[in-house]
Amino acid sequence: MTTVTTLLPDLPIDKDEVLELSDRFWNPGKTRFWSDAGVPLVIGERSGYVLTDMAGRELVDMHLNGGTYNLGHRNPELTATLVEALGRFDIGNHHFPSVARAALARELVASAPPGLKHVAYGSGGGEAIDIALKSARYATKRRKIVSIVKGYHGHTGLAVATGDARYAEIFLADQPDEFVQVPFNDLEAMEAALAPGDAAAVILETIPATYGFPMPAPGYLRAVKDLCDLHGTLYVADEVQTGLMRTGELWAISKHDVQPDVLVTAKGLSGGLYPVSAVLLGERAGGWLEEDGFAHISTFGGAELGCVVALKVLEMTQRVETAVRVAELSALFAERLGALRDAFPDWLVEVRQDGLVMGLVFATAEGAKPVMRALYESGVWAIFSSLDPRVLQWKPGLLLDDETALRVLDRLEAAVARTAEGHA
Ligand SMILES: Cc1ncc(COP(=O)(O)O)c(C=O)c1O
Incomplete structure (x- = not known):
C-alpha cells in the first residue's frame, strides 16, 4: 500500500526547511512576502475551522480561501x-x-x-x-x-x-x-x-x-x-x-x-x-x-x-440548519462588530456586512495589515483586501460553533485595541 509518506520520502518535518525549499523551488516572492509581513504560516494539520501551523500553533481560519472552506476543512461528510x-x-x-x-x-x-x-x-x-x-x-x-x-x-x-x-x-x-x-x-x-x-x-x-x-x-x-x-x-x-x-x-x-x-x-x-x-x-x-x-x-x-x-x-x-446557523452567526457578528466600531470610531471606521460576508475598514491606507498581524499572533488567520488594504476581510464559516465565534471575536477586539494604540 502506497502512503503519502512513502510518496514523499523526504517529507520535511521542519517548518524552516519547508520555508527554505519554498523560497528556492516554489515561489520566492510569496514566501518572502508572508515572512516579511509577520505571517510565516505553513499549514500542517487542518480540521473544521482550525488550521495548525507546522510550528504547532493553532489558528482559527477566518479567510477560508474566499469561501473554499465554507463548510470547514476536511468536513467529515x-x-x-x-x-x-x-x-x-x-x-x-x-x-x-x-x-x-x-x-x-x-x-x-x-x-x-x-x-x-x-x-x-x-x-x-x-x-x-x-x-x-x-x-x-x-x-x-x-x-x-x-x-x-x-x-x-x-x-x-x-x-x-x-x-x-x-x-x-x-x-x-x-x-x-x-x-x-x-x-x-x-x-x-x-x-x-x-x-x-x-x-x-x-x-x-x-x-x-x-x-x-x-x-x-x-x-x-x-x-x-x-x-x-x-x-x-x-x-x-x-x-x-x-x-x-x-x-x-x-x-x-x-x-x-x-x-x-x-x-x-x-x-x-x-x-x-x-x-x-x-x-x-x-x-x-x-x-x-x-x-x-x-x-x-x-x-x-x-x-x-x-x-x-x-x-x-x-x-x-441548502439544509435548513445551515441557513439557521448563518442567520445566528450573522446576528452575533453584527452586534459585536457594531459595538467594536463604536468603541474605536477613529480606527475601525466602517463595518461592511451582508450575512457572513464582512469587511472591516480601518482608518489608514494599509490599516488592515497590522490588524492581520496582531490577529495572527493571537491565533486567528484573516487576510487584508489586496486591492484596498484598509479593509480586513472577515469571513466566518457557515457552520462555525458559538464557542469558536466568541473566541475569535474576543481576539479581534484585543487586536483592534492593540493596533489602535499604535495608530493613535
Ligand atoms: C470573485 C472571484 N472571482 C473569481 C476568482 C478566481 O477563482 P480561482 O482562483 O479559482 O481561479 C476569485 C478568486 O479569488 C474571486 O474571488
Whole structure:
C-alpha cells in the first residue's frame, strides 16, 4: 500500500526547511512576502475551522480561501463522500455525458435564479469566468467587456483582463480596447459604457471581495441589469465568493432582484477537496452548447469526482440548519462588530456586512495589515483586501460553533485595541 509518506520520502518535518525549499523551488516572492509581513504560516494539520501551523500553533481560519472552506476543512461528510466516490469514479472523460456531471448540472439549475438553463464546467474560478465571457461574446457577437475598477475575477486570459492593472500588466495581459472599467456604484459611468451598444457583457461580483466588500448601493445591481437589457448586453454575476449561502441566500444576487444571464460559482463548490467550478448559462449565453458543444473543452472541467463532492456541498449548504446557523452567526457578528466600531470610531471606521460576508475598514491606507498581524499572533488567520488594504476581510464559516465565534471575536477586539494604540 502506497502512503503519502512513502510518496514523499523526504517529507520535511521542519517548518524552516519547508520555508527554505519554498523560497528556492516554489515561489520566492510569496514566501518572502508572508515572512516579511509577520505571517510565516505553513499549514500542517487542518480540521473544521482550525488550521495548525507546522510550528504547532493553532489558528482559527477566518479567510477560508474566499469561501473554499465554507463548510470547514476536511468536513467529515464531504471527505466520506469523496472516499466513497473514489470507489466508483475518477475524473471521467470530458467528451461524454456522465451521471455525475448531469446530476450536478440538474441540481445547479434547480437551485439557480430563473432563466439559467445549462451548465458548463471548469476546474477553477478563472476558467469559469473565461467560459462566461466567451459565452457572452458568442451570444452577442460583440467583444467589449465592462467590469468595475478594482473588480477581481481571477487570473486566466479573459478574467485577468477584466481586473486591476496590477495583475494584468506584468504579463502583458491588459487589453484596454476591449476591456472597459467603470467605478463601482456609479450608474452614470455604467450607462456611458453601455450606451454605444457594443458591450457583450457586464461582469460584476455581487459584493466585490478583493476590493474589500463595498456593498452595492440599494437598487444599483438591478439598475445595471436594466441597462444591460436596454443595450443588449449580458449580465454576468460572479458569485465565486458571495454564493453558496455566505449572505444567507444560496446566491447573493437573488437579494437584488436580478436574474443574471450567466452565474459563475467555484471555490466553495469544491468542498475544499476536489477542484470544480460551474458556469450557469441562460438561453442566449448557452446557445453555443447547441450549435457546437465542442467549442469549449477542458479535460478537468467537471471532473466526476468533483461533481460528486459538489452535489454534497449543495445538499449540505441548502439544509435548513445551515441557513439557521448563518442567520445566528450573522446576528452575533453584527452586534459585536457594531459595538467594536463604536468603541474605536477613529480606527475601525466602517463595518461592511451582508450575512457572513464582512469587511472591516480601518482608518489608514494599509490599516488592515497590522490588524492581520496582531490577529495572527493571537491565533486567528484573516487576510487584508489586496486591492484596498484598509479593509480586513472577515469571513466566518457557515457552520462555525458559538464557542469558536466568541473566541475569535474576543481576539479581534484585543487586536483592534492593540493596533489602535499604535495608530493613535
Ligand atoms: C470573485 C472571484 N472571482 C473569481 C476568482 C478566481 O477563482 P480561482 O482562483 O479559482 O481561479 C476569485 C478568486 O479569488 C474571486 O474571488
